[in-house]
Amino acid sequence: MKRKAVFRNSQQNQMSMFPEDLGAWIPADHPVRVVNQVIEQVNLKRLYDSYKGGGSSSYDPKMMIKVLIYAYLDNTYSSRKIEKALKESIPFIWLSGRSTPDHSTISIFRSKRLQGFEGEMFKDIFTDIVLLLAEAGLVDLQDVYTDGTKLEANANRYTYVWANRLSSSKEKIRERLEGFWAYLEGLYKSEEQEIEPLNLGKKASSEKIQETVDRINQLVSDKEIKAKIAKEEKKNLRAINKFADRYKRYEDQEAIIDGRGSYSKTDHDATFMRTKDDHLKNGQLKANYNIQFSTSNRVITHYSVERTSSDMATYIRHLEGFKERYNFYPKQVTADAGYGSEENYLFLEEKGIEGFVKYGSFYREHRRNFKTKEFANARNLDYDEKGDFYICPVGKKINRIGETKKTLRSGYIKETNIYEAADCKGCALMEPCLKQNSNKKTSTNRRIHRTPNLERLRAKARKLLLSEEGIRKRKQRSVDVEGCFGELKQNKGFRRLMLRGLKKVNIEVGLLAMSMNIAKLAKHKARTMDEVCPKTSKTTLFNRNNKSIAAKRG
Structure with missing residues (x-):
């Protein structure tokens, strides 16, 4: 006799006698619990103080911080997708306490509210999380690995301004003005009159250009001279009247560039850089930001966002930012050949930092056939x-x-x-x-150019790099900091920024760094369930001593 199939009860409209606890649906080792517990221990007083009284009530900033960090941990970056998750995803609903801010509120909080005090408030949150990790023994702030990667800006790929083109355009305006002035000198000489010569120079201002245009208009106002102007030169004269406005626009664009080689018209802080992931496969430049990470045990201890493509030019500012964050420099730093310059080596030496930093010809110097092949x-x-x-x-x-x-x-x-x-x-x-x-x-x-100070500093770096500790650190660097970039771009799929402008990009990179740190903490603590997911609210993730944290920060 065939047995009758039995199915489990799945009634959609089944009512419960008691309200359901959403926490019961979340696994004990879920990362959302770690996010919640870590942010509960972070000091957010400055963030709360930034809110003004009066008006309608605001969403709790602590809840908003938790949601944003978990969203980036969950690879949910769009404010509209976060809004959707707050209505449909159990971890999001539990973390927000069933609050449902819309995408506009989320976007404003992320891009504007977290910028308070020039971003210092947000930096404090990141720093407190790193110090919590240091307390747990997961981070050594005295020994860090540094590297950089390019992240594509949220900008149009084909609307750009180049510094060289601005310089050449300004030079053409000056040349055309001087050429027309010379033409007028010839006309006045034919009338047995003379005008003083014009010399704008290479640093003429838009005011000087306008003054020159006014003088030209005054000179051509003479009826006899005006009658002698050729047809082609009259076309030039019409164009000349627009030169002052064009020159002023070029000056404004040079102020935006601020020493860089280019900028994007849709994100003025983004610079066009060459990247490995070339979408057209033709070596085209894209609007990017240069993201610098310092890591320890694959935990991001410090980040900075730069507008220049050269890692070498960013290193000192990056280390100064580390000191500003923790009130001390690391004792040991490790970086690849992109950071090996005389200026950087000298900075490390002056600050008493042991630098395991390669230089461009480090490997080439140790090839077997180097001396015989390049005898000169x-x-x-x-x-x-x-x-x-x-x-x-x-x-x-x-x-x-x-x-x-x-x-x-x-x-x-x-x-x-x-x-x-x-x-x-x-x-x-x-x-x-x-x-x-x-x-x-x-x-x-035969000529030789020698930089004695650089040779001395390279010899010092070479000795460190070839030591047993140097070999170990060189191996670890490729795993430590580059592993974070692999996690960011490949596993998290984050290759293009969501926000525009240097300040907002700093916020977004900070959210990414915090989410990656907490994800590593969740994995590390998954083995000790009592610490990661306490059964009672009295148990904390760390035995935190607020005074010791304050002391570490100085």
Whole structure:
């Protein structure tokens, strides 16, 4: 006899005698519980104080912070999707206490409210979370790994302004004005009259341009002169009357660029940079921000958002930001060759920081065939320190002839010594030797440019990098900080920012960093269920001592 199938009860309209506890539906090891417990221990007084009294009631900022951090942890970045999750997802509903702010409220809180006090309020929240992790023994703030990655800005990919084009456009305006002025001089000479010469220079202002245009209009107001102006020059005259406005627009755009190479018209703080994920596969530049992370045990201890593509130019500002956050510099730092410059090495030395920082030619210097293949390279030539000269491969002296000083954009002055051989004509090795000259048009003799301070600092870095600890740190760096970038872009799928403007992007990167830190904490604490998911509200995630945290922050 065939048995009758039995099905479980699934009545949709079944009523409950008692209100249902949403927490019962959330697993004990769910990350949302860690988010809730961590934010409960963070000091949000400054955030609460930023609210003014009166008017309609506001949503609890602590709840809003929890929801935003968990949303980024859950890979939910859009304010509309967060609004939807607050109505449909049990973890979101439980975390918000059944509050349902709309997407506009979420967006305003994320982009404006968290910017309070120039973002300091938000930085405090991030710092408190890192210090909680340090208390739990998951972070060593004295030993950090640093690297950078490019994140695409929320900007149009094809609306850009280039600094070089602005300079050339301004130069064309000056040239056309000077050319027309010279033309007027010729006309006045034909009338046996003279006008003073015009010299705008390379740093003319829009006011000077307007003054010149007014003078030109005054000169052509003479009926006899006006009658002699050729038809083509009359077209130029009509265009000249618009030059002052155009020049002023170029000046305003240069103020926005602020020393960068470009900016996006839809996000003025974004800079066009070359990235690995080229969507057109043709080496095109995209509007990006350069995101710098410092990590310890794959926990993000510090982040900064830069508008320049060079990691090298960001390192000192990044470390200064670390000190501003924690009131001390780390004792040890590890970074790749993108950070190895004379200025950066000198900064580490002055601050007493042990720097395991590579430089561009670190690996090339240790190739087996380096010395035999590149015999003319200055590193492989004999140097007499007492006499301050090099000896070329054929035994001739390369004497010092002078020095140069170059001021970098950061203000750092780089000093370089120049050495030159007396006569290389007729030498059998002349051709391969001269290929090593940085500027082959300067001299027909072998030249060497040497930066003694950089060589000393590189030697110091090389000794650290080749030590047992240096080898271990170089291996760990690729796992530690680059692992965070892999988590961010691949696992979380975050490759394009949602907000525009440097201040707002700082908020968004901070939310990403906090969510990633809490996710790592949740995984770490999953083994000890009593700590991660306490059965009573009296148990805390950490045995936190607020005074000790304040002491760590200075």
